[in-house]
Amino acid sequence: MLDDEIPIPRGVSLLPGSGVGLRAQHHESVIRDRPEIGWFEAHTENYFADGGAAVDALTRIRELYPVALHGVGLSIGSMDPLDIDHLARTKRAVRRFEPVLVSEHMSWSSADGLNANDLLPLPYTREARQHVVSRISQVQEYLGRQILIENVSSYLEFEFSEMSEAMFLQEVASAAGCGILLDVNNIYVSAQNHERDPYAYLEVISPPLVKEIHLAGHQQITVQGRPMLIDTHGARVAEPVWQLYRCALQRFGRVPTLIEWDTDIPALAVLQQDATRANAMLEDGHAVAA
């Protein structure tokens, strides 16, 4: 098993409760004010630089808080060759910042060299499953550590999918020896868009595989007179997502949870409010479990 061969770095079970996605707008206030936030997660690509202000800021923040790195550009599900330069830069960031967790997405972005710079949906076929398992194994071998793989929001499904997304995710993680970063908002968004039961999704996933949870805001638009939820990461976490999160905690236990916000980024205090709420729910769950 890959889990036995690749050591999980120190502190993986010690991420304290809830964290917040780190954005450049907040670097200064995090360093100056040292807010009561358990940990921060940074987008790996934002710290690819050889040096400069962003790298300096994350270096300082890493001295104050546990940090996780979350990649958005590796295109793990793509049939294009793995971008070795991107992977090498990821490895350099991992060495530089010593993150507690490293994660990427169960999606693809490029074909024939053209990169959409978006998290595109996979067909949930046996062929895709084998490919994604192979790619995750390649990434873990290269980085010398376990990664987590995150479910993405989707706005379409493929009629020739051979299994549900939850089953695909479960089987990929089991076969590749990676962990799961379960994005509860993404489960809700996709379930609404495809008229599925988000609670049923949770039942498919094995609790020991889930190492991190993401929460974020979404937006509702109307397409052809029908509601469609868009994963904007630009709003407070919606109430139905909090309800689904409570159910997730009951199933998966006290999993470190991150509040993400990527567009129209508000003051850190706003994110902190959602992080505090997640923390309270984590504590509640812990008390019930005890």
Place this chain on the structure above:
Amino acid sequence: MPSLHELQRGFIQALFAGDSGGTDLGIVERRIETPLRLGIYANTSRVNFVESMRTSFPAVLRLVGDGYFRQCVLQYREQCPSRSGDLQQTGIAFSKFLALLHANDEFRYLGDVACLEWCWQETLTAAEHPSFRLEKLAAIDPSAYGQMRFLLHPSLRLFSSEFPCRRIWESNLTDAADLAPINLQYGAERLAIVRVAGRIRVHDLSIGEYTFLESVQAAETFETAVERTLEMDIEFDAGIALRRFVANGAIVDCV
């Protein structure tokens, strides 16, 4: 059923060109048609590209306005689509694109302003390097100076233009509504942009200083660099220039 490779190829064509090239993508319509579902991804892809360019080229954005900037960027994207998962490299050819687009009109300075902004971006994210250790130079036999090669700070970028791009650029980084007009005939500019101790400095250069740093950047020996510089600027004083560039952090080492 298409293979995963065929599916991804058709999907990406649909996003970039609006047509899957004959591949049946097998998208479940369920009351919302396939083009509209694909359109959500196509739109996100475009928005991400444009937003990245807005971040890299704030002065060009302010100069041309939001609407025209978006139009230019989308035209640029057709010629130079992203080929990396790291969007921060997206703007690398934008200055050349703008220079060609406006080669013969009153906006012919735009390409140079974009070039200056890209230099700034590169300086911002380049590696650190400690400052020059003068004792290292003192330990070298003066007779060997001619064959020495100086090293520039990794963040240093040289920039030249026939237009007053620094003035244009700096004026358009503020939010001021009433900008004073800038005369394009103000003259040529040669600049060195370098980040030292976390701060970016922009230094005006004479033709001699620019030529000298260009030679150093090309890894020429000190002797060759000075010879080449004197061909451009007979009054160039290598001693004064060296002191200036060591003091301002442009030159960081010698071998």
